[in-house]
Amino acid sequence: MVRQRLSKFAFYRYRYVLAYVIFAVALATMLLVAGFYLPGGLTNPETHSALISDKLSPAQLFNLNPDQLLYLPYRLLQAGTISLFGISTLGIKLPSILLGFFSALGILYLLNLWYHRNVAIIAATIAVTTNQFLLSSQAGEPGIVYIFITTMVLIAASMIARKSTYARLWILAGFVLAGISLYMPLNIYMLVALVLTAFIHPHARHMLFRKSSKPVIIAGSLLFAIIISPLVMGIINDLSVLKTLLGFSASIGEFSKNAALLAENYLRFAQPSSGIVLAPVYGLGLAMLILLGLYRLISAKYTAKSYIISFWLVLLIPLVCLNPSFVSITFIPVVLLIALALDYLIWSWYGLFPHNPYARVFGLLPLAVLVLGLVVSSVDRYVYGLHYDTNVNAAYNSDLSVLSKKLDTLDRNTTVQLVVEPDQLEFYSSFARHQRYVSKLTVSANTSAVATAPVSIVERTMRRGITKLPSDILVTRTASDADRFYLYKNS
DSSP, rough: HHHHHHTSSSHTHHHHHHHHHHHHHHHHHHHHHHTTTOOBOOOHHHHHHHHHTOOGGGGGSSOOOOOHHHHHHHHHHHHHHHHHSSSSSHHHHHHHHHHHHHHHHHHHHHHHHSSOOOHHHHHHHHHTTTTTHHHHHHHTTTTTHHHHHHHHHHHHHHHHHHOOHHHHHHHHHHHHHHHHHHHHHHHHHHHHHHHHHHHHHHHHIIIIIIISSSHHHHHHHHHHHHHHHHHHHHHOTTTTTHHHHHTTOOGGOOOOHHHHHHHHHHHSSOOOOOOOSSSSSSSSHHHHHHHHHHHHHHHHHHHHHHHHHHHHHHHHHHHHHHHTTGGGGGGHHHHHHHHHHHHHHHHHHHHHTTTHHHHHHTHHHHHHHHHHHHHHHHHHHHHHHHHHHHHHHHBBBOOOHHHEEEEEETTTOOOEEEEEGGGGGGHHHHHHHOOSSSSSSEEEEEEGGGSSSSSSEEEEGTTTTTOOSSSSSEEOSSSSSSEEEEEEOOO
């Protein structure tokens, strides 16, 4: 009776459409704010990633060094945005923001395939408001690729298992995504989990070996071989690439250091910290949901998705213990466990009152409070932690934005001499090559040209020995060391 009355309201009939629209709009807003305002600036890993991407040449794909070969798909995407927008906050961060947006939509779609729609929208909302997702989506480095590629591979596998109308296209897409995923360290274990599931689970084995088109599998295998060919050549030239991809890094033997970093990343509930990575990665409430999801995974081990998650965790946990810095690779398994826990909570409550609609509806209020608390606390911690924590000032640097804004105010025909520290010379040389603010921007680590150049901009640490007064001081909003550059003019 209650359900029939509710179904008469347009709000009830279109509740999921409305929820999806709100989800997409809120997601886009969060990513833009996280990308360009909170925390703002660039970290050293981001500038390093931009330099690697800027050096890429499509003509040398089969002769890349290990730094360029690892995360190659992301490097190519970032090289494209840098060619369009230059060495700027937008050019460096845009690939991650775009991948973050489509990753979130993919997570929502994947959860819709695996669970009921109410569970999917709740779990997806919790997932995209976690500190880990927001940090990965705004960082101009390849961490977000783990979330994006893993989500897309699981969607392709799910669509193939469902015998979708476009199952053949999904098979080809699965091979392409699998090839791309091999460029990320440790991601091979996700593919191993899928392969083990295909061989061991009866339904998955039947779909793969009995129902799949052999010509399509052959075509997909050829695409897979073409995509990984630069990786194969790189491994032949340097076996250290294979060790890195398998997770056998140089720090693998530092057990005490790795254990301390692992505990800080996942178990530091009493003394949370802020920085490039917020510790702990998941709050106490999410940690309890993850444990409940693990319990459900063990008790409901007969489904194909349980096989995938189980194999995946068994393979990943030892490697993450040895490589605790790979935080992003654990994100999708954690999201699936959270969804499993929410599914258990909702349907356990429904099972208590199968014929009482009032109890079913009002019993969800505590769950709503739980979800709202998790979402608000995650966003609050991200915003206030990164906005006010002093550790962020050391991790994120706004020099590039300050310099760009000043150059944009100068006359277009001006020649500018930029003086920076020697270790920053390569980065600002790339910036000068892409910039369109002035006619000529020369970068050096020598202050001798300041006396003759029409306009000179000197980094704060390089102005020793310059006796003339600056025409302007370029500052940031930080309380300490706010003076970043000094501008000098010669008549």
